[in-house]
Amino acid sequence: MRILTRDLGAHEGKEITLKGWVDTRRDHGKLIFIDFRDWTGLAQVVFMPKNKELHEKASKLRSEWVIELKGTVQRRPAGLENPKMASGSYEIMATGLEIYSEANTPPLEVTSDGLTIGEEVRMKYRYLDLRRPRIQKNLRTRAKVFQLIRSFLSGKDFVEIETPLLSKSTPEGSRDFLVPSRVHPGMFYALPQSPQQYKQLLMVGGMDRYFQMAKCLRDEDSRGDRQPEFTQLDMEMSFVKREDVMAVNEELLIKLVKEMYPEKKIQEIPFPHITYKEAMEKYGSDRPDIRKDKNDPNLLAFCWVIDFPFFEKTDEGTWTFTHNPFSAPKPEFMDDLLAQRNIENILTTQYDIVLNGIEVGGGSIRNHRSEGLKSVFRVMGYEDARIERNFGHMLEAFDFGAPPHGGIAWGMDRFMMLMEGEPNIREVIAFPKTGDGTDLMMNGPSEIPVEQLREQHIQVIKTKN
Ligand code: ASP
Numbered sequence: 001m002r003i004l005t006r007d008l009g010a011h012e013g014k015e016i017t018l019k020g021w022v023d024t025r026r027d028h029g030k031l032i033f034i035d036f037r038d039w040t041g042l043a044q045v046v047f048m049p050k051n052k053e054l055h056e057k058a059s060k061l062r063s064e065w066v067i068e069l070k071g072t073v074q075r076r077p078a079g080l081e082n083p084k085m086a087s088g089s090y091e092i093m094a095t096g097l098e099i100y101s102e103a104n105t106p107p108l109e110v111t112s113d114g115l116t117i118g119e120e121v122r123m124k125y126r127y128l129d130l131r132r133p134r135i136q137k138n139l140r141t142r143a144k145v146f147q148l149i150r151s152f153l154s155g156k157d158f159v160e161i162e163t164p165l166l167s168k169s170t171p172e173g174s175r176d177f178l179v180p181s182r183v184h185p186g187m188f189y190a191l192p193q194s195p196q197q198y199k200q201l202l203m204v205g206g207m208d209r210y211f212q213m214a215k216c217l218r219d220e221d222s223r224g225d226r227q228p229e230f231t232q233l234d235m236e237m238s239f240v241k242r243e244d245v246m247a248v249n250e251e252l253l254i255k256l257v258k259e260m261y262p263e264k265k266i267q268e269i270p271f272p273h274i275t276y277k278e279a280m281e282k283y284g285s286d287r288p289d290i291r292k293d294k295n296d297p298n299l300l301a302f303c304w305v306i307d308f309p310f311f312e313k314t315d316e317g318t319w320t321f322t323h324n325p326f327s328a329p330k331p332e333f334m335d336d337l338l339a340q341r342n343i344e345n346i347l348t349t350q351y352d353i354v355l356n357g358i359e360v361g362g363g364s365i366r367n368h369r370s371e372g373l374k375s376v377f378r379v380m381g382y383e384d385a386r387i388e389r390n391f392g393h394m395l396e397a398f399d400f401g402a403p404p405h406g407g408i409a410w411g412m413d414r415f416m417m418l419m420e421g422e423p424n425i426r427e428v429i430a431f432p433k434t435g436d437g438t439d440l441m442m443n444g445p446s447e448i449p450v451e452q453l454r455e456q457h458i459q460v461i462k463t464k465n
Pocket residue numbers: 193194195196235324362363364407408409
């Protein structure tokens with residue numbers, strides 16, 4: 001039966017089978033050493049010359065070949081332990097070898113942290129880059145974090161619900177990715193910028209508490225902490241006030257840090273609440289970095305930023321929402337919103353969660369009455385017909401008995417980047433895209449044959465940029 005290198009210690013003196021990769025091979029005169037690698041780490045294997053056939057087979061091994069190895073686990077002689085290897089007190093005397101796959105010389109090495117290797121080659125050969133222990137750790141920790149979140153929220157009666165990817169264009173401040181409809185010529189789905197409307201409709205549907213690890217798609221230029229598709233922990237709760245949503249999230253964040261990152265220290269609990277005004281005046285930013293010691297990689301300074309202005313002026317001089325058109329104003333400004341007066345002073349229920357100067361999440365209490373939502377779009381200068389066309393389904397839903405509700409979404413990629421101390425979100429995503437949205441490994445986006453386009457009722461017009 002296969003064992004993992006991390007368990008060598010439990011098999012001292014016994015014959016075992018390992019399956020994995022050749023990390024490196026060293027010939028020391030007559031002895032051949034290989035560092036064998038599986039997902040749990042490395043183990044040193046020795047091939048002695050006395051078994052000629054086996055020795056000869058081992059002499060052919062090269063880095064990244066995939067093998068099955070049989071051997072006896074021995075304690076290394078005193079003084080020859082390797083403290084850098086988890087299994088460094090042991091070595092394996094090889095008794096058998098099967099080669100599953102040979103490998104071409106990899107175009108990039110996969111044993112280092114990889115941070116100095118050009119990103120293009122790392123992205124093109126991502127399946128090799130994934131073998132790197134650092135990326136393995138990032139993805140495995142990410143999975144554990146997701147697991148912890150799922151069990152915490154499920155334990156608090158949140159229901160994990162998937163919402164559609166083929167959706168309708170929504171104004172969330174970014175450009176939509178569009179998908180042509182074959183069945184409805186000339187019509188398009190939009191990929192969701194977030195599940196915002198669906199999650200609110202789930203509340204109207206009486207689901208009470210929802211969450212989802214949701215893929216969000218926004219057609220914007222990628223930057224260090226942005227990708228055209230990214231993952232949000234998305235949630236929504238019925239019958240809550242701003243403080244209720246913040247409290248559940250704060251509890252989850254504290255638990256997550258304590259259980260997954262015990263070496264890290266949260267600067268202040270409860271998380272400080274900072275108003276937008278105070279943040280701008282004191283820190284010159286609505287994502288204040290309130291760390292008392294910026295050199296400490298284990299210091300986590302969370303804070304909530306609240307009391308944002310609801311609206312801001314566009315370059316054209318009209319009003320637009322600062323965060324989310326579905327937000328409710330703070331209760332004391334509801335009359336102003338409905339009467340569309342005092343616009344510049346209306347504060348929203350929006351709350352952002354900021355960690356070490358980076359926004360990792362945001363949400364709000366929503367307008368659960370159609371009049372409130374309608375007023376937001378009227379302030380923005382939308383004609384009633386346009387409001388009806390874009391949001392008629394939401395307004396109609398709210399008129400069938402909608403509970404007060406609110407929610408939040410965390411940017412999981414950014415969150416994991418910060419927790420893992422990585423320089424950008426690509427290091428915590430299995431298959432990220434480059435800055436211009438290209439998938440170098442799959443070669444996407446790609447041209448589509450004319451027949452396939454015709455079926456979708458699409459004609460491509462090439463424009464010069
Ligand atoms: N849908 C919002 C966003 O993607 C989050 C929220 O308000 O719940 O930023």
